[in-house]
Amino acid sequence: MDEDLIGRVVDTAAKVVASGAVSANGHGNISLRVSGADEMYYTSAPSLDVVGPEGIVRVGLDGTLLEGDLPPIQAAVVAMHTALYQDHPDVGCVIHTHPPYATAFAVANREIGCWIEAMAMFGLAAGVPVAAYGPRGSEQALANIRAAVRPGVPAVLLANHGLLVFHRTPDLAVLVVGVVEECARVSISAQSIGGPVEIPAVMRAAALQRAMTFDIAGVVTA
Template sequence: MLETLKKDVCVIAKRAQHDGLCKHKSGNFSARDPETGLIAVTPTGLDRDEMSPRDIVVMDLDANVLENESGLRPTSEVLMHIALYTSRPEIRAIAHTHSPYATAFAVLNKPIPAIVYEVANLGLTKARVPVAPYARPGTPGLAVSVSQAAAEADCILLEKHGAVAVDSRDIYEAFLKAAYIEELAELYHHSLTANAGAEPDSFPQEELQRWAYPAEIKFPNR
């Protein structure tokens, strides 16, 4: 069931670990099939170096496990994934990471401002990566907190916890957003350090919304 989706989720979960976005058994990933509405989600308590597509769990949005070939349970934070898919039906994939710089700002409960223009592609509406207020991992409270923050942005910090990125295309794009969160957080940290703690300049949302592919580039037969 959902074999291609399970393979994609497994590949990205492994890549996220190898790229340092999450270590050991932390973080979780999922993707939603647009035809059935079912989701493929990483299991709990399994080192990703040992993970295979058959370990990915298939569920519905009522939290029913429909397939777990290897007998593993889905991530304990699956309620957060379900809440995001339910509150924003266009979402196709979710990446939840514990990358160090992003998590440091999550610990500080400090949103990350749009200090570089590349954040124009991160689905922000207030020129920042917001922080979802703390709730215990795995609880309905966390699911509510994160889904409310996702009404503002595709990229979110979870207070005292980590980061989440969502995307309406696929798991690879959600992973890229999670990677950009960490890169932005590292740049912000270095900027604050170099500037003796003073806030660096950042872009207003109006400027971010002005970006467009250059009309001056010409293609044949068009």
């Protein structure tokens, strides 16, 4: 197996844990697409807290385990990752966790709206949809995820379960996990003072446009 790619999976797991977007037991799974091959590197430990280089396995996008050992709890959701790589050729990283506040929305079967500016800036202007419940990794769950995913939106809530994020790179996927969890957290606080208010659609586009303008300009030096 490629040491560099193993390191990137381990590093991504550490970043997700450091961001706080995990449940108390750290449950989750992360995968990276192997470019140029129909394969992914995938975490075999049930908790992202304990993912080390020895805990990364190699899996074909047809679901075949190619290298390493995969315990049942992680084997059961392999298809959730492979389906996203099959459906979205631009996706390079898939992250699944149970972030406490985003998972509250998943448990309530409620979408997360575009309530904070970062949602508009990072591809979530249309909000995060909810995929109806199905047993984890099952054909039913996959069909529900495929039905819920919106074009260009890199995240979906899994009803009564957690969050699934898929993006071009690990860093972007980690960023989106953090944005979704922050939005969920502040909106739940806002419920006690009247509820969150969605950013108007035209302003969501304006927020993205402004962010892109500054991105293109790059670092400003005095």
